[in-house]
Amino acid sequence: MTSPGIKQIDEVYVKIQGEKRFYGWLAYDPKNKYIIDFVIGRRDDDTSEGLFKKLKRFRGKVKLVLIDGYLGYEKFISSYLGIKCRKPITGVINKSRFCRKTGKFYTYGLFGVSGKSVEEVIRELGIGEEITTSLIENLNSFIRDSVQYLVRRTKRLARELEWVFRALSGYFFYHNFVKPHWSLSVRSSKNWIVDGATPGMACGITCAPLSLYEVLTFHQL
Known part of the structure; x- marks a missing residue:
């Protein structure tokens, strides 16, 4: 897999029978629509750090990181994605602070970088014009609709965290390697997919x- 120049990181709430405070953290490549990795656990630094440990193979290669206002990310971005004195440009959207004047959420950059500088990098990389985590948040909505244990107000709660881990692993494999992504594919004049491309193809993995046959027969990537 080629190193993603952009990473978005966000969390999704996971409810288990008898337990209520579990979260899944996702790392997402918004340009190639590829789910890079994930972890599930309690909402604490140990679980969050587990994701960044998986991402340290991209140390020094990530140009931009987009996150929400969760304070636990900052030290791990520096430790696992930075190199020497150079840290990835990091944009933050604080969804708990809304500016009535601009009609937008409060946004800023970490490590001494201004919000305007982050927006310039975003425009340069071709994923929009301002700091936003909307792409990964839309993905989280699709995950909730597709994985029965995560559907809002569902009565089918998982009894064990391992059940959720397996369900998410299966969905992420399907998302990355089986289902063509609309924005990556060649489309007709009516926007029908005529030559499908998956996130795995966009990353150069497949x-x-x-x-379905290759999935069921454990096809080796």
Whole structure:
């Protein structure tokens, strides 16, 4: 897999029978629509750090990180994604602070970088014009709709955290390697997909979407 120049990091709430405070953290490549990795656990630094440990293979190669206002991210971005004195440009959108004057959430940059500087990098990388985590938040909504244990107000709660881990692993494999992504694919004049491309193809991991047969026979990537 080529190193993603952009990473978005966000969390999704996970409810287990008898327990209520579990979260899943996702790292997402918004340009290639690829789910890079994830962890599940309690909402604390140990779980959050577990995700960044998985991402340290990209140390020094990430140009931009987009996060929400969760304070636990800052030290891990510096420790696991930075190199020597150089840290990735990091944009933050604080969803708990809304500016009535601008009609937007409060946004800023970490490590002494201004919000305007972050927005310039975002425009340069071609993913929008301002700091936003909307892409990964939309993905979180799709995950909730697709994984029965995460559907809002569902009565089908998982009894063990491992059940959720397996369900998410399966969905992420399907998202990355099986289902063509609309924005990555060649489309007709009516916007129908005519030549499907998956996130795995966009990252250079596979050369074609995997079929259900290949999935069931444990096709090796």
